[in-house]
Amino acid sequence: MIIDKKGRLFGKVSIIDVLALVIVIAIAVFVGGKFKKSDTGSPFTQKEDKIQIVYVIEELRDFVADELKIGDPARESVYKASFGNVVDIKRDKSVSWVRTNQAKLIKSSKEGYSCVYITMEGTGIYGDNGVTIGSGEYFIGQSIVLNIGKTQVYGKICDMKKIG
Template identity: 30%
Template sequence: MPVIDDKGRLFGKINIIDALAILFVLAVIVAGVALVTGGDNSTSKTSTQTVVFDIGQQPQYIIDAIEEGSVEKEAIVAVKNKTVIPAKRTDIPLNCTDQVRLTVALTVSETADGLPMFKGERLYIGRQVRLDLWTTIVNGTVVTLRSQ
């Protein structure tokens, strides 16, 4: 028994054109399911990293609102340390400090290449990140990355 007979039927049962159409429809369905469910996601595992952020000049009420300790909001685990360097120049307003640095524990995912991702974007030194710390929201620049 030939694979394709003289009438163009596969194993004498189904037309080869119909078989190809069925395979195409199945491939489209599988691709659609993979797209909707996420398929092969490039982020493979999560870990906790300690990141130091420079949040720059901040009014005293913002500094007071940032509490050290557990945050458990989104991917922010905890504020480990808040370092305030007092202003020494006279051109800075009295209610602001010269520099504030936060040491924060973050839950990050890693790409297949081992690069850290935070909130769906790559985490690297110099990146601006918005941090929601429950009591306040601040923007900071990544200064240091450390794995825990």
């Protein structure tokens, strides 16, 4: 008999012990999966690439845009990852979306605001799944807060590529 009168498997191990062991193994597998390394690479295992990132802010107050300068250092605010230095700034009319009475969205602009494209060059690990800079992973379309020079801005990454 596999289970005896006392509820033990083969007369030695209780079913409760087996269930407890299965639960411990399941928890270990779950926790191990949470701490699995990302596949974009690690600064300790891969050589860093020179990268160019273009960041867009569709509605930025003009007084903030006036403070952005070529050469300013750019740093992401959560992981403090350095995005390098600003190499180009392009300003255009701000981009605002307004709903009409017919429930259609139309593109317009606001006075006192600009749409700003900021190009930065720095180092990171460029991979198929985005760019790793320091301990942060970044992707096209991702919204992040950057500290650039004396400013702090909220926008999206609209392009990134490996250069040089």
